[in-house]
Amino acid sequence: MKSKEMKTHTNIFRKIAMTIFAIIIGIHFSVAQDKSAATEKMGTSIQLAFHKKADHSKWISVKVSAKTKDNKRIPAVNAHMNFYIQNKDGQKIINKCATNNEGKAEITLQKDLPVDTGMFYTIVAKIENDDQFENSDEIIHFRDANISVKFHEADTNRAVTALLTVTGSDGNEKPVKDIPVKFYIQRMFGNMAAAEDNSLNTEATGEATFNYPKEIPGGTTNAITVIARVEDNEQFGTVETSAVVKWGEATPVEQNPFPRALWEPYAPPSLIMVICILFGGVWSIYMYIFYTLYKINKEKKFSA
């Protein structure tokens, strides 16, 4: 009888073990399939842009997007990229980086990069032997331009002149014409377009003159930072400069910028009082109850 029971139990255990084994094998294969699917590399598309700031610092920004199986474009996260400078001697690696969660990255350029005969820089960005993405590359050509601003004031008229030049092969600065320059005024949370139409083309002298608008607040020091910028130009990329001028309208400092109110950082005293009275009242009753409980506990000692 006992051995029969034992046999039945053994059979049940065997069946359970077989089922668990089958499940584990199933999970293993599905995971393995997923892994093989995950190792398929995605095609990418690279976008490059050149930037130069007022302090003459230069960098290249990269945006890489990947194509999924279902033809969706997604940011290529953690794509490892190599950057080369290309000239008549061939290509030479200058920097490396990996993209962030938005598929973006930036590399700073050295000052002494070699140029070709037309005074252009040629940078090649490559994704090479990456685990996730197929090999791909993109080239950017750009010329190093310089931009500067000057301020003019006559009677009540004020003007800002931007001068755009490039360095020639002889080392001299040459003006550049017919390039759109945009003017901005720096504010606390970003740059404000200096007027509705803030874009002017440079003339033959390389200059673009912008009439400075009146009544722009300049804080307590009247200081205004004017920015002149060439944006996303085919030859020069994005080049900008800025200068400070005391043309701002003085704005008085508010004595009490945040009066107590429901919509301000500090609550009105009436609200604080109401809340304190309501909750304070309830909590004082709780305190009284705890005190009474303490007295009930004391009673024990007396009765004992």
Next chain:
Amino acid sequence: MENKKFNLAQEIELVKEDCLRPTRKWGRSTQIWLGILCCVAAWGLFAFIHQLRHGLGVTAMRNYVSWGLYISTFVFFIGISHSGTLVSAILRITKQEWRRPITRSAELLTFVSLLFGGIMPIIDLGRPDRVLNLVIFGRVQSPLLWDVISIMTYFTGSTVFLYLPMIPDMALCRDRLIVTKTRFDKFRKRLYTFMAIGWTGTKTQWHKLETVMTIMTIVIIPVAVSVHTVVSYIFAMTLRPGWDSTVFGPYFVAGALYSGSAGVILGMAVFRHLYKLEKYITPRHFDLMGRIVLALTLIYAYLNLNEYWIPAYKMATHEGFLLRDLFFGSYSGVFWTLQFGTVLLPIIIMSIPKGRQILPLSITCVIIVIGAWIKRYIIVVPTLLHPYMPIQEVPADWSSYFPNWVEWSVTMGCLSGIFIVITLFSKFFPMMAVWEVEEGLEIEHDRQVALEMKKKREMEKMSQEVTVN
């Protein structure tokens, strides 16, 4: 008279035995039940740790739907917590004698639902370590801060309100516990002694306890009402279609009372069946509670009508988008099922006396409680999916929401936590207020004695009159 006195003493002894019996043994079924609950809670904890490690991104919530299942469950639990206030405090204040066997379960339901309801927003925060910042850096003008304070106040009050009537029972447990040498029994003895705070049942002790209980009964009602009103302010004080409503305060309170009292009936049915309390929790209790739930459902239905009918009459641009989605769109199936299945149908069932019998009433209450949970979801999620600024330039799946496995697991973990606390409570403490039931028996006995005396006097008077004539 002597015989009656003897019967009363015997009956009181029986009450004590019936109430203490479930605390004396932990059957196999209890152990299995607790084991299952602990497994679910452990899975919920695992999901929560997963969420903590990887951030709220592992849930289905995104920028637009930042309040999903967690906040819906929070509002639902706070609603259920109104049960204790209604049944215990309101019936106590109105001196309803029939309340005595059911107050403890109602107060317990309040305590546990608040305990876990209060946890839900912390889970939803994603960074629980920053919860104190709400108090330290919170804006006094923000309903969120009012909510934190009022829930803390209500939780403290409910704990005290549950504990006060337990003191004489704790003394009873302490005195009647047969201490064996096991560690568990020693622990129980220490626990009962601590919780009985030296209760010996002197006149002064009774007087003090009754005074504080009366105070708490009065105080807890406005506190409870304020809590759910403040919860509604979190929504109503936000400029969003569907929430921008002046009726939200009473609407939430009515909804809370309606679902909470249905929860009490369920608790009554379960404990009556499990702990053989049929003698104390009678069909009359179910009938009376059914009447209360019916009245509350009617009030809730009236407010529901106001909440949807008035904006639907105007169909203002953004409210219109939301209401069209609720009435005819992706949520219409759930919306109309809720209106007809969990409001209208319970009204019809509970209006019929047979519908207030134990089984049909319990089934109706299950429908009401589940419906109340889904209703909170319908209040929270569709509004978030219909913001004033259109949803654009975001991944397509951000414009819809359905909770994923992490949210379900954490929520189910919390729900099983509620059942664990209730089960453990019922295994440590009597589920009926023994002294209150005793008091009820004494009052009933005195009433009967007085009635007999009156009858006797009337008989004597009549016989005297007959003699005179």
